[in-house]
Amino acid sequence: MLTNNLKRHSPTIAIIGGGLGGSLCACFFAKHDFQVHLFELRPDIRTQKTVKGRSINMALSRRGHDSLAYINCAEMIANTGVPLYARMMHDENGHTCAFPYGPYEKDPNHMILSVERDALSKCLLDEASKSSNITIHFEHKFISWNRDTKEALFCTSSGTQVKFNVDFIIGFDGSYSSVRAAMMKTEKINLTQEYLDLYYMEINIPAKDGQFAMPENYLHIWPRHKFVIIASPNQDKSFNATLILPISMFDSLSTSEEVLQFFQQYFPDVLSFIGSDEIIKTFRSSTPRPLITIKCSTYVSSAGDMLLMGDAAHSMAPFYAQGMNAAFEDCLVLFETLKQTNFDFQKAFIAYK
Ligand SMILES: Cc1cc2nc3c(=O)[nH]c(=O)nc-3n(C[C@H](O)[C@H](O)[C@H](O)COP(=O)(O)OP(=O)(O)OC[C@H]3O[C@@H](n4cnc5c(N)ncnc54)[C@H](O)[C@@H]3O)c2cc1C
Incomplete structure (x- = not known):
């Protein structure tokens, strides 16, 4: 077991989860000149070739x-x-009909942007690394x-257990949050966790002759009552599509x-954009992933030293x-x-709830 005493510039803050929210949150603390430690379960995605299952738009x-x-940023x-x-x-x-988002849709400060999840994650990690x-x-x-000793315990990818001394813990560690699980051992938190009957699979719609296969500035939706495909554009003129389907239907497509x-029956135009070989390859190489919703009755520990944010909350x-x-x-x-509490973390965490 290794013990690390993190450099003190009180208080010492640990953000658990270096996903989208956690890396942004670290940048917020850094902007206000607080030392923050960001702990991420996975390897650095910037060094990985593809992050399968996380490249949704x-x-x-x-x-x-x-x-x-x-x-x-x-x-x-x-x-x-x-x-x-x-x-x-x-x-x-194959008929289409456009529904504008609203009067502000072309205002650069209000418009909705299609961004690649991986690209966004990498940008935020780059920003945090600076x-x-x-x-x-x-x-x-x-x-x-351990609240009494202030020691946080981590397991590294090599299996070594390491301890760090930290004053405040922010759980930005997603739907299956370990911080939330740790908090629930001592706090009275009512948790509602619901798996939807729906699973999702990513599908790529490639560029056609170097151009977008469909009009580019749209969120394309193929609603089919109990299931749907949603596709949004990338700068390389492809679309990232997500097929959302009841698991029983995924199972029937063996x-x-x-x-x-x-x-052919439900999405003939999507099939024509992707091609039969590619759609079969996608189904053979992908595993449908579940969709979950989480609701917590509180986001903060009663001592005001642990906080849940993002999907964890x-x-x-x-x-x-x-x-x-x-x-x-x-x-x-x-x-x-x-800011309202003049950076009194305990007060702010409790007020945040
Ligand atoms: C198909 C699909 C489409 C979506 N589309 C949109 C959209 O268009 N717009 C939108 O706003 N939202 C969308 N979402 C939701 C969005 O992906 C999440 O809400 C968002 O990623 C939440 O960010 P987060 O930082 O809270 O959690 P995450 O992004 O899940 O990050 C959590 C991080 O914590 C790490 N972690 C987990 N456990 C530990 C641990 N024990 N120790 C250390 N690290 C740990 C994980 O590795 C991960 O990096 C979509 C979700 C899905 C599934």
Whole structure:
């Protein structure tokens, strides 16, 4: 067992989870000149070739944009995305109909942007890496925190257990949060966790002759009552699509013929964009992933030293396209509260709830 005494610039803050919300939150602390330690379970995604299952496109809305603007990253992120001015519905006969988002859709400060999840994650980690106030510990899995000794226990990818002394813990570690599990051992938290009957699979719609296969500034939606495909554009002129389907239907698509017949019946235009071979390859190489929602009765420990943010606190169905935006907005709300309490962390954490 190794023990690390983190450099003191009181208080010492540990953010658990270096995903979208955690890396942004670290940048917020750094901006206010606080030393922060960001612990991430996985290896650095910037050194990984592909991150299968995490390359979905995200719809970044005003709430998320404002939080990125706080750390002066909104413009840089906007440059990696494609603006969405409206939704485009596709019926089973190939007819389309556009529904604009609203009067502000073309205002750069209000428009919804399609951004690649991986690109966004990498930008935020790059930003965090630039700051001398942030230390990132990849391949560190949070296990527990002892309030009396202030020791947080982590397991590294090599299996070594390491301890760090920290004063405040922020759980930005996603829907299956270990921080939340640790908090629930001592706190009375009512947790509602619900698996939807729906699973999702990513599908790539490639560029056609170097151009977008469909009009580019739209969120394309193929609603089919109990299931749906949603696709949004990338700067390389492809679309990232997500097929959302009841698990029983995924299970029924076990042969290539069944997959092709399903697409011919419900999504013939999508099939024509992707091609039979590619769609079969996608089904053979992908595992459908579950969708979960989480609601917690409180986000903070009664001592005001542990806080849940992002999906760890409030994971929601992806149809709203708000989970990441809400996680980003959490950072703004926390920092408004910190400012109001003159950066008294305990008071701010309790007020945040
Ligand atoms: C199909 C789909 C489409 C979506 N589309 C949108 C959209 O268009 N717009 C939108 O706003 N939202 C969207 N969302 C929701 C969005 O992905 C999440 O709300 C967002 O990623 C939450 O960010 P987070 O930082 O809280 O959690 P995450 O991004 O899940 O990050 C959590 C991090 O914690 C790490 N971690 C976990 N356990 C530990 C541990 N014990 N120790 C250390 N680290 C740990 C994980 O490795 C991960 O990096 C979508 C979700 C899905 C599934």
